[in-house]
Amino acid sequence: xxxxxxxxxxxxxxxxxxxxxxxxxxxxxxxxxxxxxxxxxxxxxxxxxxxxxxxxxxxxxxxxxxxxxxxxxxxxxxxxxxxxxxxxxxxxxxxxxxxxxxxxxxxxxx
Amino acid sequence: xxxxxxxxxxxxxxxxxxxxxxxxxxxxxxxxxxxxxxxxxxxxxxxxxxxxxxxxxxxxxxxxxxxxxxxxxxxxxxxxxxxxxxxxxxxxxxxxxxxxxxxxxxxxxxxxxxxxxxxxxxxxxxxxxxxxxxxxxxx
Numbered sequence: 001x002x003x004x005x006x007x008x009x010x011x012x013x014x015x016x017x018x019x020x021x022x023x024x025x026x027x028x029x030x031x032x033x034x035x036x037x038x039x040x041x042x043x044x045x046x047x048x049x050x051x052x053x054x055x056x057x058x059x060x061x062x063x064x065x066x067x068x069x070x071x072x073x074x075x076x077x078x079x080x081x082x083x084x085x086x087x088x089x090x091x092x093x094x095x096x097x098x099x100x101x102x103x104x105x106x107x108x109x110x
Numbered sequence: 111x112x113x114x115x116x117x118x119x120x121x122x123x124x125x126x127x128x129x130x131x132x133x134x135x136x137x138x139x140x141x142x143x144x145x146x147x148x149x150x151x152x153x154x155x156x157x158x159x160x161x162x163x164x165x166x167x168x169x170x171x172x173x174x175x176x177x178x179x180x181x182x183x184x185x186x187x188x189x190x191x192x193x194x195x196x197x198x199x200x201x202x203x204x205x206x207x208x209x210x211x212x213x214x215x216x217x218x219x220x221x222x223x224x225x226x227x228x229x230x231x232x233x234x235x236x237x238x239x240x241x242x243x244x245x246x247x248x249x
Contacts, residue, residue, distance in 0.1 A: 019129065021125065021132075021157065022128060022161050022164065023125035023129070051132070053154065053161065054217045054220060055161065057216060058213035058216065064211075065213075086220075089219075089224070090216050090220070091208045
């Protein structure tokens with residue numbers, strides 16, 4: 001798993017790539033929570049995620065809940081087919097704000 | 111066709127070994143004739159099963175081992191996971207309410223949702239646990 005964080009439209013965008021499993025999901029969790037701890041609205045770009053398991057999903061859920069508790073915006077963008085199928089299996093595709101791109105998210109009211 | 115053992119692997123019960131299982135099983139499930147989308151779901155279920163063993167059976171101790179077998183039974187793909195940990199509480203291995211959005215607890219749901227059979231037992235010698243999961247073909 002690799003990542004990049006950049007700023008776009010007032011959001012911190014966390015771009016993840018590769019496989020997210022129990023060996024690296026604690027890193028994802030820390031990355032997301034550290035970004036939110038800076039009071040940054042945050043988006044996670046999953047376009048290059050080729051696999052994600054329940055521990056990776058849990059990191060995203062924790063980010064979502066932390067953002068809500070802090071009054072911040074949080075969502076997922078560019079969700080790959082592999083990641084989306086897992087979110088659907090977890091019935092979380094209707095819970096997370098999901099948009100096809102950062103620009104689309106900025107234009108939404110999510 | 112007689113049952114065919116596609117692979118048997120003995121893994122260290124560590125998070126950084128999960129990828130090895132996924133790569134091997136991906137090929138085996140394809141060989142067994144599962145469709146590509148089903149292959150990925152079975153790989154996810156197996157990953158979750160192994161993850162549960164690491165986290166809950168061995169409680170993240172680094173020296174545990176897991177034996178994984180994949181058997182093509184013609185009508186189904188059978189996966190066996192054997193660990194050598196203390197007894198688990200099989201009745202606690204149930205999916206949680208997904209309406210309760212919170213981190214964790216999704217692995218058992220994935221296993222039950224993807225696989226057609228999920229069965230836990232204690233090894234006869236009482237020195238470990240066995241999880242058998244089956245995915246029927248042509249469903």
